[in-house]
Amino acid sequence: MNPHHHLDASTVVSYAAGALAVEVATVAATHLETCAHCRARVAEAERVGGQLIEHQQPAGIVPDRFADLRAEMLQRLDDAPPAIAAPEPRSAPYEDDDRLPTPLHPYFGSSYRALKWRWMAPGVHCIRAPNTKTGTLLLLKIGPGRSMPVHGHGGTELTQILRGAYHDALGQFAPGDVADLDSDVEHQPVTVPGAACICVSALDAPLRFPGWLARKLQPLFKL
Template sequence: MNPHHHLDPSTVVSYAAGALAVEVAVVAATHLETCAHCRARLQEAERIGGQLVEYQQPALPATARLAGLRAAMLEHLDAPLPPPVAPMPKAAPYEDDDRLPAPLHPYFGASYRALKWRWMAPGVHCIRARGTTSGTLLMLKIGPGRSMPVHSHGGTELTQILRGAYHDALGHFAPGDAADLDSDVEHQPVTVPGTACICVSALDAPLRFPGWLARRLQPLFKL
């Protein structure tokens, strides 16, 4: 698998630092299972972070040190990667038709066939994760050829495509791809014909819908 859409560098840095919300970290870990590019970025972020912590100046206030470390790590991640010291481990959780990626097991179980989908809208079903206490972590199954409502984001939305595909103004998203979006993005995903699109999404704030009908239904859907 060779994903074309990756985690944002700031997400990689926050993941390396353990600073992501649990829900977002679960989706990031799901992407990292299949993406050698982002695993290499993570490895580099952890290496740089260790060096920067070792040489940080203790005289600076804690907040200034953290801001400086984050800025330096992002700067280094924008530079070309050196060759990896050892081959990246192969991970192919999508090859087994019934096995969900391992990071999702505590929240959704291990099997696609065992998933208990709930109707959300015509052609759209969802499952909310068990065991989370903040934010929103859910799996969506959207029928082929369906248009989702136009929306933007009150905060972060991180989505990993598991099966099927969709396209929007940002491009074509297929299995293994991550859509790492912030409040500046407005889009309308449209699933491709032929097969349902299954994805896992983490939200740290409600979506924003410009359409009046979607806004009226939003409290019911809790998105």
Template sequence: MNPHHHLDPSTVVSYAAGALAVEIVIVAATHLETCAHCRARVDEAERIGGQLIEHQQPAAIAATERFAGLRAAMLSQLDDMPAPAAAPSPRTAPYEADDRLPAPLHPYFGTSYRALKWRWMAPGVHCIRARGTKSGTLLMLKIGPGRSMPVHSHGGTELTQILRGAYHDALGHFAPGDVADLDSDVEHQPVTVPGAACICVSALDAPLRFPGWVARKLQPLFKL
């Protein structure tokens, strides 16, 4: 598997620093299982962060200022790095197995695609909300082939990992292994490709924003 859409550098740095909400971490970890490119970025961010911390004067600046400075320095150094060469992943590709969900999802959705208990959300759209998370939103979506989702933007971060099927929007084509790392500046309308349902796992740290009045009216019902 060779994903074409990766984690944003700021997400990589926050993941390495342990500064992401748990729901975002779960989806990021799912992506990292099969993306050698992003694993190399995380490893490098952890290495850079360790070196920078060694050169900090802990008593000289407040903790929040120190973290902000470390984050900026790590991002700067990551930006200057050449993209790592594509390397074969030593890990298995759970997306290509017949029935096994990716390991980071097991505590929240179980281990098996066949055992998933989908709930109707809208025509052609079914979802499962994660068990055991306390903040934000973590859910799995199954969207029928050839379906258009409502146009929406984001109140905060949305991180979506494609597990099966595919969709396209203004940002490109997203297939199994790809991750959509979106913020409040992005407005899009995913459209699933014909042939097979698109299954993805999404984490939100703030509600979506819908420009259409119908979707806005239904948003409290869907809790998105």
């Protein structure tokens, strides 16, 4: 598996620092299981972050200085040469047709066949992870050739494709790809023909729907 869409640099830094909401971190970890490129970037962020902390003595840093350090880390990641001899992507989470990726097991179990999907809309089913504290974590199964409502984001949306594919203005997203979106993005995913698209999504704020019908239904779907 060779993903074409990766984690944003700011997500990589926040993941390395342990600063992501648990729901977002779970989706990021799902992507990292199969993406050697992003695993190498996380390792580099951890290395750079360790060096910055050693030189800056963080116990006495004021909050504004933390922002400066984060910006410096992002810049150093941009300037760093590509990692040498990055490990090959691990395809194991997708080799067994019935096995969910390991980071999802605490929330959804290990088996696709055991999933208990709930109807959400025509051609759309979901499973919402219980007892989440800082956001929403859910599995989505969207039938082939379906258009989702146009929507924006009140905060972060991180979506990892597990099966099937969809396309939008940002390109086509297939198994292994991650869509790392923020409040500046408005899009309309359309699943490709053939097979249902199954993905896992984390949201740290409600979606924004420009269409009146989707806005009316939003409280029902709790998205």
